[in-house]
Amino acid sequence: MTTTTPPPAPPAAVDARRWPDVARVPRSRLRAAAARALARHAARRAGVRITEDPAAVRDPGTGTPVLCLRDPEAFHRRLGAGGLIGLGESYMAGEWDSPDPVALLTRLAEHYTDLVPRPLRPLRHITLPRRGRGERNTREAARRNIGHHYDLSNDLFALFLDRTMTYSAALFDGPGPRDPDTLAAAQERKIDRLLDAVGAGPGTTLLEIGTGWGSLALRAARRGARVTTVTLSAEQRDLAVRRLAEAGADGAADVLLLDYRDVDGEYDAVISVEMIEAVGEHYWSAYFSALNRLVRPGGRVGIQSITMDHRLMRASRHSYTWMHKYVFPGGLIPSVAAIERQVRDRTSLRVVDRHAFGADYADTLLVWRRSFDAAADRVAGLGFDPVFQRMWDFYLAYCEAGFRSGIIDVEQIVMERAG
Structure with a gap:
């Protein structure tokens, strides 16, 4: 489409x-x-x-x-x-x-x-161009890289995201119109599928790595889960705290400005949606070790990850691209094979469910791009010049093309810790 x-x-x-x-x-x-x-x-x-x-x-x-x-x-x-x-x-x-x-x-x-x-x-x-050592996501670099993209302006993201303020692939329910209303329902469907898969419900202790603007934490809290969610984006944290308070769910969720490597405790379930792409290959082992350490024996981990073909990932992993320079510094999209290897070598987790839905991500990006282009005057009113607007338009079109062509995909992968 x-x-x-x-x-x-x-x-x-x-x-x-x-x-x-x-x-x-x-x-x-x-x-x-x-x-x-x-x-x-x-x-x-x-x-x-x-x-x-x-x-x-x-x-x-x-x-x-x-x-x-x-x-x-x-x-x-x-x-x-x-x-x-x-x-x-x-x-x-x-x-x-x-x-x-x-x-x-x-x-x-x-x-x-x-x-x-x-x-x-x-x-x-x-x-x-090749990547330099500065692209590695140390704690300091990770905070800087996340801020480069996610701390641009909450008002900017609100102009093209749907009412749920969810910035990841939605899960549509078959064919039909693709617009902000159907996108919002598809985002809630995506979140619910992950919450169901990890068994989130009344009394569940749930850790979310990568808060976004709080949509998953809010939906989990409404189920009766006790949520801890961590982010490196100050802008996202502030809005997530406000949204939870406005919904009366702030007592059921803690939003922390914290690196995933520094999280303590043990949880019934851990969820991380499109966070691994920002981790970088050098720290994949730390990321999967943290997932394993933070979920209790018998508990479940649900991640949503953009993926690419393993050979293409290996061929491009040292390249410095336009996306690194202008949009997502320090990132790398993993392959399914790379994820499976980390799970096998670094954890006592086993994969119990997988669901790929790359075509739905293409449609998600379609709605975002239409909304962004329609809001050009308001984007300018926020102080973003025409070069930024063309940069963002190219970014959204570039990503949509990746999913339309099949060169990249997105998967929900659910794992269970032995115990």
Whole structure:
């Protein structure tokens, strides 16, 4: 289920102090020439039309994905210098557009392995940016990385999330409309499925790692569970505390500004929704050891994780991407095989249930992107400039394309501790 939405208008000018690498176009003409040839090759392999006709941005045409270049020279220089980082920065600068960015990015993702000629593929590891040690999620870095994204503004997230303020994949009930109302019901269905799977009910002691804005903690408290939920985002904590108080559930839930590695105690159940992606490979062992340590023998752990193919994860795990630079620093999407290995090697847990629903995440992102684009004036009113709006639009379209293409998925994985 794709949709065409008008792309955000290009910025009239880029603030060089706020967006230095978007304001600055790389100079290398040699790399630009190579990128131009590679772009033509990739377009042929993926069945994408590249054009410089501005009318193509307004007219979807025949349904063939379209990449419309507003500034071909700048586009190819960025692509040659930074690969996918350059592709994203070029979109932020308004140098290219598409009548349907999701369809374009989906097609490119579907042909990901064919976009670069085979003899040149080994060079990707030499020419493209690599992660530095600063990407590792130490306690200090993890707090900084989480704050980079989640502490932007609670008001910003409220403009495109549904009334539950849930920022993870929803679970829809079959086909039907995809809008904020059906999304809210799908988010509650997702939460209920996890709470049911870990047996959360009256008297259950429940730990949540990754509070979000409190929707799961609130729903668990209403079941009669005694909830402890931890987050590294001060903005999220403040709103979660307020929402619980307004619902009269603050006595049943503690919201702590605390790293998962520093949580003490033992709980009947532990839940962590789309938190593992922010942990980073270097600390997966600490994360799974904490899950095992914090759940009582016989208790259950439920995690929801975005996942990717194991070979793709291994090939890309050291890469520094546009997503790391602008949206989620320090993160890595695990594979199911990597999760299973951590469970086997680091815990006394065993997997008792799995449910994949990547298509539902694509639809979740569709609703978020529509709502975000519709709220452009209010986003600007919060102080977010046109470059930020194009960055966020690209981020949502990029993620939706990943799920539409199947290159990434999302799963709920339920485990039980031996005992």
